[in-house]
Amino acid sequence: MRVTPGMTADNALYHLQQGRTANDALLEQISSGLNINRPSDDPLTTRQLLDLQDQISSGEQYTSNITKGKLLLNVTDTALGGMADTIAQAKKVAGSLSSGSSDPTTIASAVSQLTQLKSQLIDYGNTQLGNQYVFGGFKNVQPFSSTGTFNGTDDSLDVQITQSSQVSTNVSGGKLLRGGTPPPVVGTGATAGNTPVDILGSIDALILAISGNNPSGITDGIKNMQAAADQVNASISDVAGRLTRLDNVQTMITNNQNTLKGIYSDKQTVDYAKAGVELSQQTTAFNAALSATSKISQLSLLDYLK
Amino acid sequence: MGISNLFEVANTAVTAQRLAIEVAGENIANVNTDGYSRQQVIMTNKPVTTSNGFPLGTGVEVQSVRRSYDGMLQQQIVNGNSTYQQNLARQTALTQIQPSFNELATDGLGKAVDNFFSAWSDLSANPQGTAERQALLSTTQVMVDNFHQMSQTLTGIQTTADNQLVGITADVSENARGLALVNSQIMATNAVGGNANELLDQRDLLLRKLSEKIGITSTLQSDGTATVTLTGGAHEPLVSGNKYATLYTNPNGGKNDILITGVGNPAPAAIPTLDANVTTTIGGPGNSLGELGGTLQVRDTIVPGYLGKVNEMAAQLVSAVNTQHQAGYGIDGPPPTNLHDFFLAGGTTAATISLDPALTANTIAAGLPTASDPVPSSNNNGNALQLAALKNASFGFSTGSTTFAGFYSSLVSTVGIDTQSAQNTTIQGEAFLKQLNTLQQSNSGVSLDEELTNLTKYQQAFQGAAKVLNTATEMLDTILGLVR
Numbered sequence: 007m008r009v010t011p012g013m014t015a016d017n018a019l020y021h022l023q024q025g026r027t028a029n030d031a032l033l034e035q036i037s038s039g040l041n042i043n044r045p046s047d048d049p050l051t052t053r054q055l056l057d058l059q060d061q062i063s064s065g066e067q068y069t070s071n072i073t074k075g076k077l078l079l080n081v082t083d084t085a086l087g088g089m090a091d092t093i094a095q096a097k098k099v100a101g102s103l104s105s106g107s108s109d110p111t112t113i114a115s116a117v118s119q120l121t122q123l124k125s126q127l128i129d130y131g132n133t134q135l136g137n138q139y140v141f142g143g144f145k146n147v148q149p150f151s152s153t154g155t156f157n158g159t160d161d162s163l164d165v166q167i168t169q170s171s172q173v174s175t176n177v178s179g180g181k182l183l184r185g186g187t188p189p190p191v192v193g194t195g196a197t198a199g200n201t202p203v204d205i206l207g208s209i210d211a212l213i214l215a216i217s218g219n220n221p222s223g224i225t226d227g228i229k230n231m232q233a234a235a236d237q238v239n240a241s242i243s244d245v246a247g248r249l250t251r252l253d254n255v256q257t258m259i260t261n262n263q264n265t266l267k268g269i270y271s272d273k274q275t276v277d278y279a280k281a282g283v284e285l286s287q288q289t290t291a292f293n294a295a296l297s298a299t300s301k302i303s304q305l306s307l308l309d310y311l312k
Numbered sequence: 313m314g315i316s317n318l319f320e321v322a323n324t325a326v327t328a329q330r331l332a333i334e335v336a337g338e339n340i341a342n343v344n345t346d347g348y349s350r351q352q353v354i355m356t357n358k359p360v361t362t363s364n365g366f367p368l369g370t371g372v373e374v375q376s377v378r379r380s381y382d383g384m385l386q387q388q389i390v391n392g393n394s395t396y397q398q399n400l401a402r403q404t405a406l407t408q409i410q411p412s413f414n415e416l417a418t419d420g421l422g423k424a425v426d427n428f429f430s431a432w433s434d435l436s437a438n439p440q441g442t443a444e445r446q447a448l449l450s451t452t453q454v455m456v457d458n459f460h461q462m463s464q465t466l467t468g469i470q471t472t473a474d475n476q477l478v479g480i481t482a483d484v485s486e487n488a489r490g491l492a493l494v495n496s497q498i499m500a501t502n503a504v505g506g507n508a509n510e511l512l513d514q515r516d517l518l519l520r521k522l523s524e525k526i527g528i529t530s531t532l533q534s535d536g537t538a539t540v541t542l543t544g545g546a547h548e549p550l551v552s553g554n555k556y557a558t559l560y561t562n563p564n565g566g567k568n569d570i571l572i573t574g575v576g577n578p579a580p581a582a583i584p585t586l587d588a589n590v591t592t593t594i595g596g597p598g599n600s601l602g603e604l605g606g607t608l609q610v611r612d613t614i615v616p617g618y619l620g621k622v623n624e625m626a627a628q629l630v631s632a633v634n635t636q637h638q639a640g641y642g643i644d645g646p647p648p649t650n651l652h653d654f655f656l657a658g659g660t661t662a663a664t665i666s667l668d669p670a671l672t673a674n675t676i677a678a679g680l681p682t683a684s685d686p687v688p689s690s691n692n693n694g695n696a697l698q699l700a701a702l703k704n705a706s707f708g709f710s711t712g713s714t715t716f717a718g719f720y721s722s723l724v725s726t727v728g729i730d731t732q733s734a735q736n737t738t739i740q741g742e743a744f745l746k747q748l749n750t751l752q753q754s755n756s757g758v759s760l761d762e763e764l765t766n767l768t769k770y771q772q773a774f775q776g777a778a779k780v781l782n783t784a785t786e787m788l789d790t791i792l793g794l795v796r
Contacts, residue, residue: 008755010759011760013753016750044414046735049728056415060721142691143685144693147689159689163693172697175437
């Protein structure tokens with residue numbers, strides 16, 4: 007084939023351009039630290055990376071939801087612990103008067119104690135996190151009035167913790183302290199100690215029985231207090247169960263996130279050693295091309311003609 | 313054969329070698345001229361006569377100055393140019409579009425949509441929170457801005473492509489006029505029996521330039537002129553002999569139509585109502601020919617395709633979110649606002665999507681009625697949960713049933729594939745053209761070394777011929793001296 011200096015020049019330019027392009031691509035990878043800098047670099051992997059990004063961001067959102075849920079449940083748990091102690095005290099007061107008493111001082115003291123304990127339970131029932139009442143359900147008004155009327159709702163306040171599952175972050179105050187909405191009739195005789203029990207109503211009935219020195223009413227009250235303790239304890243273990251579940255899901259998400267981030271980084275983070283070696287190879291090749299170009303393009307018959 | 317014949321022989325040699333040196337000079341002068349084909353002097357010996365009983369030639373004559381030229385290669389370069397320029401136009405537009413979809417480097421529309429649903433999820437965890445409600449509003453505004461930005465970028469590229477058509481058609485018309493002029497000069501040169509080598513080079517160069525812009529079919533006539541018709545559509549004539557047509561654009565409903573006049577010299581005036589409208593055919597099948605084809609493809613296929621997908625996503629988002637939002641209640645009142653939209657119901661494209669003007673932080677419908685909470689209270693998060701769950705819900709998109717994120721990711725991936733394929737075909741086309749040009753250069757290019765050698769060769773032959781003349785003169789002097 008006949009080769010002209012024009013062809014040599016064109017070829018040299020073309021190959022120098024190729025060398026520069028290759029160098030430039032490597033330099034971009036190294037300086038950005040990313041294997042894929044734009045979708046066209048590798049459309050298929052881009053699709054995978056975007057899906058991974060989406061999953062990672064979902065995981066972050068679920069983690070944030072879980073943290074908020076745990077906060078609410080922990081506050082609820084503390085309140086429930088307080089309620090359990092209060093009910094235990096109420097039970098003790100009732101127990102000390104199980105056979106009745108006609109001593110007005112004893113009666114007055116017991117009534118005053120029980121009244122105090124009832125307000126304490128109502129206070130616990132009005133526990134707030136920030137400005138949110140944890141036992142109020144959907145309504146954000148003080149769930150219990152001073153007499154113990156429940157003004158909240160029994161709805162469950164759910165948060166999304168995985169793509170397919172939600173967890174309730176609250177305990178219904180109405181069901182917990184009033185046994186339901188509307189509250190069931192306070193158990194007497196054979197029905198005493200049945201659950202669900204209207205705890206606040208039972209304390210009211212107990213106060214009446216003690217004031218009226220009614221031993222069978224007091225015995226019913228003791229049974230009801232036992233049922234109340236069971237009811238609160240059931241809630242405590244329910245909340246503890248939910249907290250454990252949240253912990254487990256959080257651990258699972260964290261593990262999952264680590265795996266996903268690992269895969270993402272595997273695909274997307276530049277292997278500097280490899281890129282460095284490639285850059286050095288490219289640079290050598292490019293240098294050689296430059297040097298060859300400068301030598302070849304100087305050759306001309308003109309230098310030898312006299 | 314007499315001495316005078318010797319003069320005759322030497323004279324032909326001096327003339328021929330001088331012409332050869334002139335051609336070498338012309339070649340050297342045009343070593344860097346675009347489209348120039350090197351010329352060679354073809355010498356033959358003159359008719360043989362009998363001299364003293366021996367047949368001898370009567371000197372040398374220049375039979376022709378031949379242009380080193382390969383018509384087949386020229387045709388391939390013309391075709392290669394058309395495809396290459398089409399791909400280049402596509403690649404240029406796509407590399408401008410791609411950054412808008414580059415979710416790998418920067419957070420774009422995909423991330424904004426993700427954040428939008430995350431904000432609903434945050435709201436579901438604290439439905440009466442003022443901060444969460446305000447965050448949802450501003451996150452939505454960011455997403456809406458992203459949609460607008462995307463729409464503006466794509467529309468901008470479409471407008472640029474449309475404007476480029478004006479320049480391209482003007483260029484084509486100018487080259488067609490130039491080719492018609494060259495054709496008429498070729499005819500004139502042929503009429504006087506001249507050598508039209510340089511004009512043929514210009515003709516080929518103009519054909520190559522035309523083929524870069526649009527798909528053409530060229531036929532070389534026996535008189536050396538080129539006849540050019542459009543490849544696409546009804547093969548409208550562009551250049552025929554010294555007549556040429558004008559290709560021009562005519563605004564029609566916000567876009568440029570491409571029209572072509574009949575041929576003439578000068579070309580007939582443009583009359584949009586009468587001239588042939590070749591907008592849909594000039595680019596060839598699928599707008600696959602020339603820069604014009606590529607530009608038309610960008611304007612009429614690529615950008616509308618992407619814009620359609622983004623619009624589809626906006627429409628689906630507006631409809632899905634509004635439908636769910638209408639089921640819920642705000643926390644204003646009493647009574648709380650209900651049965652209202654989140655997005656402006658009429659804004660169902662990427663350009664027009666916007667928040668419902670009546671929406672405020674407190675009228676965001678996070679609550680969903682339940683049996684025990686028939687008029688949702690402030691802590692009711694039912695609807696926020698439902699809206700956050702739309703993130704993972706599948707919708708019937710034109711590409712199949714998928715989530716918003718899935719639909720957008722596949723759009724990003726499509727843009728990536730389109731850009732990659734345009735880049736790859738451009739690189740291949742470049743390599744192919746380079747190979748063709750190398751072959752053509754090898755055949756037609758001027759080599760300085762070769763010309764310098766030729767120069768020396770012809771110079772020495774010239775000196776030799778002069779020496780013959782010198783000898784003949786001395787011989788004649790000698791003979792004349794005999795009779796003194």
